[in-house]
Amino acid sequence: MKLKTLEINKFRGASQPLKLEFNPSKSITMIFGENGNGKSSIADAMIALCTDNLGSIRDKSSTDKGFIKSLGCAINEVSLKLSTDKGIFTAKLNPSGATFIKSPETGAPSVRHLRRSHIIHLIDSEPGKRYEVLKDYIDVAEIMKCEEELRKAKKTTAEAFQKLKATIIAATSVLENTWKAEGSPMTTWEAWAKSESDKDISKLIERQNKILQLLKDWNTVVSKREEVKKTLVKYNADLAKEKAAAAKIDELNKANPLADFSILQVLTEADAYISGKEQLNLCPVCDQGIVKEKLLVALGDKIAKMKEFQTAQKSLADLKKAREQTEATLKTQIESFIEDLDLFIPSIKALLEPGDELLSVLSDIEALLTNNEKYKSLNTKGSEINLKMLDLKSESDKIEKSKNQHNLIKQQFNALVSSRKESGRADKLATAAESALNIVEKCRKDFIDGELASISSDVETLYQKMHPGESLGGIKLFLKANVKNSIELNADFHTEESITPQSVYSESHLDTLGICIFLALAKKYNDENTILILDDVVMSVDETHLDRFITLLHEQVSFFSHILITTHYRPWKDRYRFSRAPSHDVHFVELRNWNINTGIRMQNGKIDLEELRKALDDHDFDRQRISNLAGTVLENVLDFISIKYHCKVPRKPRNEYVLRELLDCISGKLQKVLKVQRFEKNALGAYDYSVVSREQELKPLLDGMKKLAAIRNQVGAHFNFDGSMVSDTDVQEFGTLVYEFTENLVCPEKGNFPEKDKSGSYFETSSGSIRLFPLSEPAV
Numbered sequence: 001m002k003l004k005t006l007e008i009n010k011f012r013g014a015s016q017p018l019k020l021e022f023n024p025s026k027s028i029t030m031i032f033g034e035n036g037n038g039k040s041s042i043a044d045a046m047i048a049l050c051t052d053n054l055g056s057i058r059d060k061s062s063t064d065k066g067f068i069k070s071l072g073c074a075i076n077e078v079s080l081k082l083s084t085d086k087g088i089f090t091a092k093l094n095p096s097g098a099t100f101i102k103s104p105e106t107g108a109p110s111v112r113h114l115r116r117s118h119i120i121h122l123i124d125s126e127p128g129k130r131y132e133v134l135k136d137y138i139d140v141a142e143i144m145k146c147e148e149e150l151r152k153a154k155k156t157t158a159e160a161f162q163k164l165k166a167t168i169i170a171a172t173s174v175l176e177n178t179w180k181a182e183g184s185p186m187t188t189w190e191a192w193a194k195s196e197s198d199k200d201i202s203k204l205i206e207r208q209n210k211i212l213q214l215l216k217d218w219n220t221v222v223s224k225r226e227e228v229k230k231t232l233v234k235y236n237a238d239l240a241k242e243k244a245a246a247a248k249i250d251e252l253n254k255a256n257p258l259a260d261f262s263i264l265q266v267l268t269e270a271d272a273y274i275s276g277k278e279q280l281n282l283c284p285v286c287d288q289g290i291v292k293e294k295l296l297v298a299l300g301d302k303i304a305k306m307k308e309f310q311t312a313q314k315s316l317a318d319l320k321k322a323r324e325q326t327e328a329t330l331k332t333q334i335e336s337f338i339e340d341l342d343l344f345i346p347s348i349k350a351l352l353e354p355g356d357e358l359l360s361v362l363s364d365i366e367a368l369l370t371n372n373e374k375y376k377s378l379n380t381k382g383s384e385i386n387l388k389m390l391d392l393k394s395e396s397d398k399i400e401k402s403k404n405q406h407n408l409i410k411q412q413f414n415a416l417v418s419s420r421k422e423s424g425r426a427d428k429l430a431t432a433a434e435s436a437l438n439i440v441e442k443c444r445k446d447f448i449d450g451e452l453a454s455i456s457s458d459v460e461t462l463y464q465k466m467h468p469g470e471s472l473g474g475i476k477l478f479l480k481a482n483v484k485n486s487i488e489l490n491a492d493f494h495t496e497e498s499i500t501p502q503s504v505y506s507e508s509h510l511d512t513l514g515i516c517i518f519l520a521l522a523k524k525y526n527d528e529n530t531i532l533i534l535d536d537v538v539m540s541v542d543e544t545h546l547d548r549f550i551t552l553l554h555e556q557v558s559f560f561s562h563i564l565i566t567t568h569y570r571p572w573k574d575r576y577r578f579s580r581a582p583s584h585d586v587h588f589v590e591l592r593n594w595n596i597n598t599g600i601r602m603q604n605g606k607i608d609l610e611e612l613r614k615a616l617d618d619h620d621f622d623r624q625r626i627s628n629l630a631g632t633v634l635e636n637v638l639d640f641i642s643i644k645y646h647c648k649v650p651r652k653p654r655n656e657y658v659l660r661e662l663l664d665c666i667s668g669k670l671q672k673v674l675k676v677q678r679f680e681k682n683a684l685g686a687y688d689y690s691v692v693s694r695e696q697e698l699k700p701l702l703d704g705m706k707k708l709a710a711i712r713n714q715v716g717a718h719f720n721f722d723g724s725m726v727s728d729t730d731v732q733e734f735g736t737l738v739y740e741f742t743e744n745l746v747c748p749e750k751g752n753f754p755e756k757d758k759s760g761s762y763f764e765t766s767s768g769s770i771r772l773f774p775l776s777e778p779a780v
Contacts, residue, residue, distance in 0.1 A: 004021070006046060007080070012041035032573045033590060046082070049082055089102070474490070519532075625716075634709075638662035638663060642662060676695070687769060
């Protein structure tokens with residue numbers, strides 16, 4: 001499977017749309033960038049699109065999975081798209097933002113990924129956690145599920161068997177002790193228990209139910225009789241109060257025989273009228289002379305006596321009404337009491353044995369004609385009924401005890417019988433579950449040990465290529481005995497064999513050991529569509545071991561569809577850049593500084609060029625900034641040209657060249673033939689190669705920049721007198737020449753230099769917008 005493009009939008013660091021174009025002719029893609037520029041976001045995008053993993057965000061338990069999407073964007077904006085020669089694969093976040101919905105659901109290339117944290121976990125973790133790192137390769141998850149179910153079944157059946165045994169023991173103890181308490185009847189406790197549990201006690205229960213209902217009915221009769229007694233006391237009290245009120249009215253009549261109580265209202269109104277006059281000497285009725293004060297005193301005395309009589313009359317009426325209400329209540333209560341009593345008597349007679357003395361008492365009560373007679377009769381005969389009810393209550397308690405014992409014996413005997421039957425089956429199941437678990441567990445461990453053994457030799461081979469003649473190796477991976485999932489890692493160190501390498505190996509040796517283990521696993525479990533991702537796995541390594549690692553990696557290319565490398569380790573990138581490693585199979589992508597507004601930016605001439613254009617157009621002319629930017633941009637493009645045409649430069653320990661060296665390295669014969677052709681798109685959006693929209697020879701620009709090159713240091717880098725003598729016009733011209741020279745070589749669409757050489761006669765950009773001639777320096 002050949003990779004074409006990876007498009008990332010609003011995923012992790014890709015806050016702006018990013019399109020990474022792969023070179024189909026290259027089997028390795030190296031993405032270089034400082035930390036924080038988006039390397040892992042690109043690797044994670046590939047992992048999230050092609051696997052069920054979300055990449056590096058899952059490596060740390062404390063991370064917030066909500067940051068799968070870029071800051072400030074909606075879940076539905078997140079999308080991933082991988083184009084290959086075998087199809088296009090897309091993914092979008094589901095509404096919860098936790099997983100990706102893939103389209104199509106199957107067919108995406110398989111991905112094996114390794115990052116620095118994996119190496120640390122593999123090498124430094126305890127054996128149990130080491131297995132967690134490798135389980136994506138040695139996948140026995142389904143077997144583990146079966147094993148866990150068997151383990152649960154073993155535990156459940158064993159617990160069930162023990163529970164049945166406990167039930168048998170408990171039931172035996174209860175039945176045997178009860179049998180002894182009953183005097184050990186029959187030959188054995190078991191025979192007696194069976195006999196007792198088979199007994200029919202339905203008639204006994206029926207009699208108990210009748211007794212309990214009778215006791216309830218009798219309590220109702222007694223309760224109602226108490227209500228009648230209370231109401232009768234109240235009735236007698238109300239009657240006494242009524243008689244007292246009538247007597248008081250008789251006294252008032254005797255004290256005022258001539259009083260006419262019908263004129264009380266007239267007297268009251270006259271009192272109010274006279275009181276309201278300030279002076280009054282004549283009677284308003286007969287015009288006779290009066291004394292106001294005396295008249296008011298006489299009126300007050302008559303009104304008071306008449307009001308007392310009126311109050312007494314009202315009180316008598318109220319008391320009579322209360323007595324009548326109490327009398328009606330009493331009558332109703334007695335009727336209700338007698339109704340319940342009449343229902344109770346036949347019920348108790350039905351439970352009494354013939355000849356019981358209480359039968360005649362009950363018959364006498366039934367024979368009484370009036371309710372009052374029955375009520376009075378029960379007041380004298382109630383104690384006899386109470387005694388009988390106590391006897392019946394005692395009988396009910398005995399029945400309850402017999403019933404409980406019968407139920408206990410029956411329950412325990414049935415539990416004993418059923419538990420004996422089930423215990424045999426449970427014992428067989430527990431034994432079978434344990435045997436099955438042992439078989440599955442052994443098969444799983446044998447399989448994992450076999451898989452680990454199968455890669456150990458490859459790990460050893462790979463490791464020896466990294467560390468030949470260093471008395472290291474003997475790598476062995478194996479499951480720890482008697483532990484569920486625990487992988488041991490042993491190695492040799494000089495004369496010591498099968499030791500833990502963490503004890504004596506250096507950090508870099510442990511790093512390469514982890515890489516070799518993952519490479520061996522990835523090779524074993526790969527297919528023709530497998531992509532290997534190495535995400536920042538090399539931190540620091542010396543030159544010799546770096547060269548060995550690069551050689552080793554290139555030897556493994558044939559085992560994978562593609563290898564994607566991300567790194568911030570500049571020496572690794574520079575090994576390719578300066579032809580110290582086989583670069584023909586490597587596609588380079590360099591990342592610029594990341595920020596939230598621009599997202600992940602891929603290295604090209606376009607970014608610096610835009611900054612230079614802005615500085616040249618700025619109203620606040622900054623000569624130092626223009627000189628510095630122009631020098632950096634020019635060094636970048638000249639470095640590109642020098643590499644493409646294999647230009648000669650002075651040999652230096654660190655291969656770092658200044659601007660003058662890069663300008664001088666381009667030979668005169670190459671300058672004469674260097675030219676650029678640019679093309680425009682037609683109406684269909686494709687570049688029209690039939691018409692060259694612009695053609696530029698580069699020598700005039702190079703000549704002009706050579707004359708002004710000193711400005712870069714004089715103005716842009718150092719403070720000196722010569723710099724003060726440089727005019728703004730020269731600075732502007734130097735910046736403009738650099739801009740024009742670089743702009744000719746930068747793709748307006750992709751922002752990259754013309755690097756492709758498929759034509760055989762020129763270099764061109766990936767979009768096809770620019771062609772750079774010639775393909776190589778002319779021969780002499």
